[in-house]
Amino acid sequence: MKLTSKGRYAVMALADLAKFNSTNPVSLRDISLRQGISLDFLEQIFLQLKKHEIVISIRGTNGGYILNKEPVDIKIANILNAVDEEVKTVQCKKESKKSCNGKTAKCITHNLWDELQNHINDFFENKNLRDLIVNNPESRI
Amino acid sequence: MKLTSKGRYAVMALADLAKFNSTNPVSLRDISLRQGISLDFLEQIFLQLKKHEIVISIRGTNGGYILNKEPVDIKIANILNAVDEEVKTVQCKKESKKSCNGKTAKCITHNLWDELQNHINDFFENKNLRDLIVNNPESRI
DNA sequence: ATATACTTGACTATTTTAGTCAAGTATAGA
DNA sequence: TCTATACTTGACTAAAATAGTCAAGTATAT
Incomplete structure (x- = not known):
């Protein structure tokens, strides 16, 4: 998890999409203008989101993107993993799993970082797009 | 919090120091050899730890460093803040505080990232050096 | 037809990371 | 006092990651 x-732009863009999701596809151009994210960068991001089946693209005039699932079924963790695919933490790479038993300073911090990693993962596993929107009473879903 | x-090396080095803390100062050379961290890099790190009063240096032959407090009083958050001083998160910088009310996608993710930041801070605020050591029964404090 | 919109891959300036290098200063013990 | 050991400080840098840009398409609705 990076x-x-x-990743933040991806969440922003999907939150935007979730709000304007009702009937029509939303163009990246609109998202770009509303959120102030470069169109080119958005295309890069949505390519990944599409590959991971988080959004569906609709081509042609008045085309754009729509969510592939209900907002409640899109976990933030899914989004972040889609655009920043490699799960990379600062950690000791030299130890093999079996030799790492938490008995050296190296492995003590290894365990600490792993534990943090789990905390962060849990945090994003337990948040979905809908959670983000409903904290925002003025918005329309 | 970066x-x-x-930061991980700093925690490793201090965990090492806490284990060999009993009577004599520990030289960076020893830590370098035991933990496989470059001596030059350790010097950079310990300069910061000293400035933040986490360790005390003892010069001369058989000199080295000792902890300035009990391990239980050294929070991991203190260590990380000492060596990576700038608190930097990925977040929206363009909004002023008052205009950011969580009503746009931008600020929705702003809130999300802030919330995560708090989780990570809590995690490190509630861990101290002693916690790391006591999870390691074979070690001597 | 053709404007709109998505697709793909290559490219890159800037910043950060993870150190290295050099030239010291201070102190303990012989 | 001598000098080996150890800490001090600041400048420098190779490599990687970040945050995009650029170019040249392809597909489809109207």
């Missing part, structure tokens, strides 16, 4: 601007 | 190798 936490980058790319 | 999570880098530098």
